[in-house]
Each structure stands twice: as structure tokens, then as C-alpha cells.
Amino acid sequence: MAMSATSGRTGIEKIISLEDAVELLTTAISSPHTTPFCAVPVELASARVNFALLNTCGTSASARLKFTKSYPRLLRAAIRFLTFKQTEEAHDTMFALLAYCRCRKTVRGKSPEMIERVKQFHGSWSEDISEEDNLLRGMVSIRRTVDFLITLIRVALSSLTANKFRTPIAGADAQDQPWPLDVKDLLPAGIPETIQGLELWTRELGGTPKIFKLATVLSLHHKPLALALLRSPHYSFAISRPLVLLTEAMDSYENDSNSARTEEFGDTIQDIFDFFHIFYKQDLTGPWHEALRGKVNEMTPVFERLAAIISSLPGRSSSGPAPDDHWSQTLIAIQLLLSRGGSRRTTLDAGTARLLENLNNPVRDALFEMAIVRKGGCGYLLCPKNSVYSKLCSKCDLVRFCGQEDVVAEGDLGVFVEERPRFH
Known part of the structure; x- marks a missing residue:
């Protein structure tokens, strides 16, 4: 099997800077049909960002969140790339363009420095690589890049409760605003198109089970998507x-x-x-x-x-x-x-x-369910307002409600509330 872009490689931070990696990755996934980069340097860029995420932040969830939030352009490019609606034929064409490396041909006649730089981006470079190995290497690189983009999105959404969005920064460029600002920013293609876009990444060509992890995170944040699935x-x-x-x-x-x-x-x-x-x-x-x-x-x-x-x-x-x-x-x-x-x-x-x-395990199970309830949407499980951000109940500081009418309705249903607290 062909090696990945980063297998067996050390000192990735010396090959490409974090800033250049973010720019390369953002540019490539923003225009996947026309990008001059093949999948191998794109994976290198994603691996460089991941290296910074792991080595700078360690196991600190807050540090990882802060790091991820600092790249809103990359996050917006990632969600568009993974949820973009297109035909299966167009998706396969895009995939083939990314997977098949033509970099050996494009650098012919260039300076020795340029050729060496491109070789570094590929990790290993054999002039007689077969067509099959060339394509296989690119396919593995795309899948690893997609898996990493999903990780970035998951981290970025990890601190948000259901239907809660980031606060805009006055004077900042639209693409530099924190992500996501609203439902349109979270699902730029819309719900039906998002589902079709996600499904393209489950097909035989380039399919990855990590796409279901992305669907899980998005659905927990926006219930209408879960119902539409x-x-x-x-x-x-x-x-x-x-x-x-x-x-x-x-x-x-x-x-x-x-x-x-x-x-x-x-x-x-x-x-x-x-x-x-x-x-x-x-x-x-x-x-x-x-x-x-x-x-x-x-x-x-x-x-x-x-x-x-x-x-x-x-x-x-x-x-x-x-x-x-x-x-x-x-x-x-x-x-x-x-x-x-x-x-x-x-x-x-x-x-x-x-x-x-x-x-x-009653204690473990109770804590698990409490965490889900506190981060989820309205505690009235039949609430029709699926897209409304729900505030914490002032009495228990655990269950969320859209308003006092839902507290009353939930009291009648009797799932969460034993008595009807005043909602503020």
C-alpha cells in the first residue's frame, strides 16, 4: 500500500508553518474542483494543523477549543466542503481531481528549489509510481483530511448548547466572525442539501464512517436536522x-x-x-x-x-x-x-x-444523562420550537425551557419536572 503524506515523517513543523498550512488547507477545500494542490499536500497541511492542535493544547479541552475557534475561515470552508450538495458524478470528479497527483508534471522545468519544496510536501516521491498507487495514495490522503476536518468542527461546537451560536464581533470581516453565528452559518447549504452532501461522503469512493460523527454533532446542535435525517x-x-x-x-x-x-x-x-x-x-x-x-x-x-x-x-x-x-x-x-x-x-x-x-451503574448513568439534558434543547420533549435556544431553569439549573408555557406543559407530561418551578 502507498504511504500517506505523513507516515514515517518527522519534523512536520519544519516543512510547513502553521499559518501556511491553514492557508493551503482552507484554499484547497474552498475550491476543490479547481485547486492546484493534490490530496497529498492537502493532507500534509491538515496534519500540520493537527500537530499544532495536539502539541500546543495537549489534553486541555479549553485550549483546544480556543485554538480551533481562532480559525473561523477554515471552519467555514470545512463545513461547506463536507456538506456541499452536488451530483454523484460531480463529487466523483472532484474526488478524482484531488486524489490523482499531477505534481511531478507541473513542476517540470521549475527551479530546483521549487521541485525540492514540492517533494517535501509529498514526503516520498517515486518517478515510476503506478497509476493505481498514485490514486490509492490520494484516496487515503483525502479520507484522512476529511476525518481531521470533522474533528475540528466537533471541537468548535463542543462548548455550545443546542441552538446556541457565537456572538458577532463588531467591525470584523464576515469570514473572520466566530463560527457559527446562526443556523445558516452552521448549515450553509440548508438542511435537505446538507443531508445530500453528507451522504456523498458515505459512498464507496471516499466514504468514511466519521461522517456519521459529524452528523451526530450537527444534529445534537440543531434538532430539525436529526428529524430531517x-x-x-x-x-x-x-x-x-x-x-x-x-x-x-x-x-x-x-x-x-x-x-x-x-x-x-x-x-x-x-x-x-x-x-x-x-x-x-x-x-x-x-x-x-x-x-x-x-x-x-x-x-x-x-x-x-x-x-x-x-x-x-x-x-x-x-x-x-x-x-x-x-x-x-x-x-x-x-x-x-x-x-x-x-x-x-x-x-x-x-x-x-x-x-x-x-x-x-446508576451514578455514572445519571451524570451522563444530566450532561445531555443540560446541554440539550427544551426540556419539554414535545416542544414544537426545535430551533429556539432554551434557557436554564432558574430552580434546578439543569433543565432548559423555551418559556414558562413549556414548563407548565412539561409538568403535565411529567418526564423531567415533579413540580412547576418559575421560569426566568
Whole structure:
């Protein structure tokens, strides 16, 4: 397999400055159909920004947020690039233009310094590289760049509660304003077009399961997107495309189940099941269960195969206690999803109910749910105002409401509120 732009490379900060990397990356993804850069130097630029993010900020969430917020132009270019609506043919053309490196030809006749600079941007440069390896290297670079852009967007949104946006800076250029300022800034293509744009990145050419992590973050921030993802009757992005990527991940894992592959496999599974979970967190009225019922026959064989693989992983004994990890949570989620869909198949792990009971941790689970509630939208789960920023209840400082009328309505529903506090 061809090496990535950065594999085996040291001193990336000496090859390109952070400022130049941000400019190169922003320029390339702003005009992907016409950029003079191929995917390899674009990945180098993303790796340089990531190097700064990790080495400057360390594990500090606040430092990473501050770093990411300082590049609003890059964030706006990233969200447009990942949600841009175009035909499948246009997307494939764009992908091929980025993936196929023509840099050897474009630097012929240039100065030795220019040629050496371009070689540095590519990490390794073989004049006799095959067409297949050339394209493969570019495809890997694009995928890694896309995955990094998704990480940037996730960090940038991490401090915002649902439907909350940044405050404009007086006198600043529109592109230098904090991101996002409003829904239009968050989803510049609009909701239907955003879904179509996201789905392009789940296709065979350039597909990445990380796109579901992006969809999760965007949907948690703006509930109408989550509801729009449940498009009947096909539920393509919500269910069908995740099942395809799950199948591809299982095929890849079964062909090569080394430790690195297991970690990558686990990341894919977690990203997709986290995506499934947003529909439980965002919806109470039935569209998700309707989707499950409509797609249960498509889901069942994929989930049964996944459950069998998880149950066979090292350290998972049928007789001993199951470890409290994301694999166990996935087994539970599989059973719950299929039961909600009305599946009558019974070949899944028979100990799932016992597993759920054994992994029960009231304190941890309560804190987890409290964090979701405090950062989410209106505590009245049937509130029709999906796009309104909800303020914290002055009594509990935990649940959010759009207004006093929702406090009263929630009191009647009786999910969060035992008595009706005054909302301010």
C-alpha cells in the first residue's frame, strides 16, 4: 500500500508553518474542483494543523477549543466542503481531481528549489509510481483530511448548547466572525442539501464512517436536522448507509484482525452507534421507531453478524462477566434496536438482558444523562420550537425551557419536572 503524506515523517513543523498550512488547507477545500494542490499536500497541511492542535493544547479541552475557534475561515470552508450538495458524478470528479497527483508534471522545468519544496510536501516521491498507487495514495490522503476536518468542527461546537451560536464581533470581516453565528452559518447549504452532501461522503469512493460523527454533532446542535435525517420510506442516510459501512468494516476486520485493525473497527462501530443514539435523544414521538420497523429486515442480518464478531473478540468469555466497555454497550444497543423494530430473530447473544443488568451503574448513568439534558434543547420533549435556544431553569439549573408555557406543559407530561418551578 502507498504511504500517506505523513507516515514515517518527522519534523512536520519544519516543512510547513502553521499559518501556511491553514492557508493551503482552507484554499484547497474552498475550491476543490479547481485547486492546484493534490490530496497529498492537502493532507500534509491538515496534519500540520493537527500537530499544532495536539502539541500546543495537549489534553486541555479549553485550549483546544480556543485554538480551533481562532480559525473561523477554515471552519467555514470545512463545513461547506463536507456538506456541499452536488451530483454523484460531480463529487466523483472532484474526488478524482484531488486524489490523482499531477505534481511531478507541473513542476517540470521549475527551479530546483521549487521541485525540492514540492517533494517535501509529498514526503516520498517515486518517478515510476503506478497509476493505481498514485490514486490509492490520494484516496487515503483525502479520507484522512476529511476525518481531521470533522474533528475540528466537533471541537468548535463542543462548548455550545443546542441552538446556541457565537456572538458577532463588531467591525470584523464576515469570514473572520466566530463560527457559527446562526443556523445558516452552521448549515450553509440548508438542511435537505446538507443531508445530500453528507451522504456523498458515505459512498464507496471516499466514504468514511466519521461522517456519521459529524452528523451526530450537527444534529445534537440543531434538532430539525436529526428529524430531517429520518426521511421515509428509504431512510438512506439514517439506516441504509450506516449498514453498508458496518458491513464493509466487518469484511475488512475479518480479512485482517490485527490489533490496529481492531481499534479502527471499534471506532467505526462506535461512530455509527453513537449516530443511531441521537434519534433516541432527540425524538419521542415515533419517527425513529417507525424507521426501525420499516428497515428491521435489512438491519437484522447485519446486526446479527456484528454481534457474533463482538462476542468472539479476545477477553469476551461466554461464562465470565462481560467487560464494561463500548463493545458491551453495542451488544445492548443491537438488541434494543432490533426489539424496537419488531424483529422476531433470536440468534443474538442470549445474555444481553443479563449484560444490561450487570453493567448498570446508576451514578455514572445519571451524570451522563444530566450532561445531555443540560446541554440539550427544551426540556419539554414535545416542544414544537426545535430551533429556539432554551434557557436554564432558574430552580434546578439543569433543565432548559423555551418559556414558562413549556414548563407548565412539561409538568403535565411529567418526564423531567415533579413540580412547576418559575421560569426566568
